[in-house]
Amino acid sequence: MVIPKTYSFTRYLAAKKTVDDRSFNRRVLGSLTRALANNMAKLPIEVLEVGAGIGTMVERVLAWKVLGNAAYTAIDGDPDVIVEACRRLPRWASGCGYRLSAQSPEKMVLKKTDQDISVEFEAIEFGDFVKRERARRSWDLLLANAFLDLIEVPSALPRLFSLLRPGGLVYFTINFDGVTILQPEIDPALDRQIVTLYHRTMGNRVTSGKRSGDSCTGRHLFANLRACGVELLDAGSSDWVLFAGFNGYPEEEAYFLHHIIHTIHTALNGSSELDANLFASWIKERHNQVEQGRLIYIAHQLDFFGRVSGQRQNSPVKYTTQRRSIQAVKGNSVESTETETKD
Ligand SMILES: C[S@@+](CC[C@H](N)C(=O)[O-])C[C@H]1O[C@@H](n2cnc3c(N)ncnc32)[C@H](O)[C@@H]1O
Numbered sequence: 001m002v003i004p005k006t007y008s009f010t011r012y013l014a015a016k017k018t019v020d021d022r023s024f025n026r027r028v029l030g031s032l033t034r035a036l037a038n039n040m041a042k043l044p045i046e047v048l049e050v051g052a053g054i055g056t057m058v059e060r061v062l063a064w065k066v067l068g069n070a071a072y073t074a075i076d077g078d079p080d081v082i083v084e085a086c087r088r089l090p091r092w093a094s095g096c097g098y099r100l101s102a103q104s105p106e107k108m109v110l111k112k113t114d115q116d117i118s119v120e121f122e123a124i125e126f127g128d129f130v131k132r133e134r135a136r137r138s139w140d141l142l143l144a145n146a147f148l149d150l151i152e153v154p155s156a157l158p159r160l161f162s163l164l165r166p167g168g169l170v171y172f173t174i175n176f177d178g179v180t181i182l183q184p185e186i187d188p189a190l191d192r193q194i195v196t197l198y199h200r201t202m203g204n205r206v207t208s209g210k211r212s213g214d215s216c217t218g219r220h221l222f223a224n225l226r227a228c229g230v231e232l233l234d235a236g237s238s239d240w241v242l243f244a245g246f247n248g249y250p251e252e253e254a255y256f257l258h259h260i261i262h263t264i265h266t267a268l269n270g271s272s273e274l275d276a277n278l279f280a281s282w283i284k285e286r287h288n289q290v291e292q293g294r295l296i297y298i299a300h301q302l303d304f305f306g307r308v309s310g311q312r313q314n315s316p317v318k319y320t321t322q323r324r325s326i327q328a329v330k331g332n333s334v335e336s337t338e339t340e341t342k343d
Pocket residue numbers: 013016050051052053054056057075076077078081124125126127144145146147150151
């Protein structure tokens with residue numbers, strides 16, 4: 001492909017789908033699958049996804065067939081991505097043989113053998129959603145893909161967990177964890193400096209006056225989940241690994257790589273710590289490497305699967321309280337030791 005002159009976030013999210021598909025930690029996904037299979041008695045399973053983007057996680061959760069009868073709520077703060085999600089899902093679903101009935105552009109029911117799933121998209125900031133829904137509704141499963149590294153996790157998690165039923169499940173995937181590798185090297189010292197400064201911009205990000213990012217979100221989630229009383233049932237790496245084969249990069253992944261280089265460019269443009277000319281040449285060379293199929297890009301990430309306390313919470317609880325709760329993990333299977341009732 002020709003080096004793009006303009007960049008589109010929705011195109012980036014669409015291009016990211018195959019990259020994420022390859023990267024999810026299969027063992028962690030297996031743990032989620034078994035836990036859901038054991039919960040199938042309580043139907044429909046109510047699923048909430050935050051930071052859902054253009055709805056690619058909805059598509060893959062349906063394709064994974066981990067949900068039979070379910071009500072799926074997908075929210076995102078950016079109205080443009082929600083418009084795209086509402087356009088994409090019906091097309092994707094009919095291509096996969098689902099029978100679709102739409103109640104509105106944002107609300108639809110998808111049916112296929114063994115699957116009956118209602119999906120509702122909404123453009124809303126997650127904090128506003130929590131405030132509105134906390135006293136009204138609760139969910140069984142909370143999903144967030146490539147989202148938690150963009151927000152202030154310690155204050156966000158207790159709010160998000162307040163929307164879960166006692167014993168609800170959490171599946172947090174593709175959480176960036178502080179390692180970016182770009183090969184081949186251009187200038188080892190400059191390469192290192194650019195990656196270090198780029199990671200620093202993630203930690204310094206401020207949205208609406210609040211810190212909203214952490215370049216080591218993945219590793220910090222162990223403590224952050226524990227502080228909220230989450231029983232961690234599984235965790236593992238979900239690194240992005242991109243390289244070109246004989247036929248170049250798969251699918252739209254050349255665009256994905258150009259977008260990543262563009263993101264680094266935008267984040268560090270004008271940095272007083274970089275020589276502007278050297279940085280411009282470095283960016284140009286990285287784009288050229290994509291064009292020539294030479295760029296290898298690796299980002300270290302982590303996936304998590306856990307279960308919240310048997311008590312409904314509005315604030316973090318101590319991990320020791322949680323240990324007495326609900327979950328027994330036997331071998332590879334996850335068994336609930338408590339009967340759940342709806343609120
Ligand atoms: C990196 S994208 C990932 C999107 C999608 N989960 C995926 O993997 O394709 C992060 C998404 O989080 C959304 N987001 C960021 N902060 C948010 C907030 N405070 N409330 C709701 N959505 C937010 C962004 O609009 C964006 O669509």
